[in-house]
Amino acid sequence: MSYGDEHRYGESARADDELFGGSGQTRTRLPDRAGDPYGGARRGGRSSSRSLVTVVGVVVLLIAAIAFANRGGDGSSSADDRGGEPAGAATAATGKRPVTTKTGGIPSGFTHDAQGAQSAAANYAVALGSTNMFKKDTRHSLLDLLYTPAAATRLRGPMDQAYSAEFLGKVGLDSNGDPPTGSTFVSRVVPVGTTVQQYGDSTAKVAVWYMGLIGMSGERSTDPVTSTWKTWTFTLQWTGGDWKIAADSQQDGPAPVPGDDRAATSDEISKAIDEYGGFTYAR
Template sequence: MSPGDEHDSFGGVGGSGQTRTRLPEGNSGDVYGGARRPVRSSRSLLTVVGVVVVLVGAIALANRGGGDPADAAGPRAGTPGDSAPTAATGVRPVSGKNGRIPTGYAHDDQGAQSAATNYAVALGSAEMFQDGPREDIVRAIHDPAVVDDLLKGLDASYSAELMSGMGLNKDGTPPTGNTFVSRAVPIGAKVVDYTETSATVEVWCVGLGGLAGAGSTKPVTSTWFTISEKLKWVGGDWRVQSVSQREGPTPVNGDNRASMADEMAEAVEVYGGFTYAR
């Protein structure tokens, strides 16, 4: 696949040992952007662009080997069920930050899960649509050996034509009076393969993408997907080598009515993101 192939799909299965976060209940209100969405929309903005461009670029340009993976890691310390579902378990998950991205993960399977989950959030963020912030994110989370080629592909993918098709200005900013929404919200994570030098981690996410604002023709919608990240232990931390994605698992759509545009825009501004940890 080549960067910018917007027709790849998401999906997949979350696994055991997930990090779970309770999400707030939606509020009833007038329909935002027209009638309520059907149970399964064909594509949301985030599906088509927010994550696909980034991840397909990572597959095509950063797909390099990282040693033979061993079987999935064995049981972690402690007895399952000892802690609350939303509590972080095990060793301290992270020790520092590179800009706004947590770094310094533990050199074990729990650290790999924490790294992959936070990296999924970074890759699905609105900052990926602007040249400077995108380069900062890519350099912060990827193996240095793949960064330069990956950036070239991503810079070509995030073209002025792509931005225009999304309703954004050519520099990736939203038009006046609109708020651009692009978030990947992890639901859980599991280790698929693990060795001392490499790990493959799947992160189940719900994504939000679109423009919130008066007259927006691209209202904020949601999509469900599973990201698979191949990580390498480089320079004392877990770094991304390659990424793939598949659709789902997707729950049945609930009965909540979509919020009005101004309510959605305000929510994005006042509700900050999380640092996720196993």
């Protein structure tokens, strides 16, 4: 089960590819395999001195290379905000607070730049991946708050059809979107990173790579909480002093190889959901 494509509202971006192109890419370089630092025969004093100088020189160059690689950028994940395909971006956080205000419990008032667009996209993904989307009233509120007026009007009907009583029943919820007594319905989006695929003064295209949690935690649950990996791409417009969603789409992955972690019990999952709150995400 996933967000967006499961409910078909990701199709709101069908015209998006006609506006922008390109895709983000992050490359990770692994350290070279080092040889045995203690191997080899013992050498005389002159050779040892030359070796020491060589080692010190290599260490200095290595430190300089690391410092160069870790230099902070301007918060944008695009090598060129003027357009075109983005290059590999620095993954370090900017350290800047994204916003200091909220509207309807959702972070708002993002800055009018590439960093603000990324922060907005990450926080909007969290809101749209929450359990509030499974209740009609809160879903409509999120649409009006996060989308442009035109997009919200266009999506309200299709979303109501997607979150039908039949669909809610399949995930263990009643027609009002409530779980059975004693059970906890889980739906969370946890952003891993963002990248700007295109940026202009009034429009930005931002991709959010995230891990999702969804399922029912309870003794009688037949749909346990599972994880999924997706990339959620938003086309944002600067409207009314903030970034709003004009269109969005999703695709699978990239997903890492599953680890060997022990699966938690239903009680452990329910307790974690109750005890651990979310974050305001920043680029």
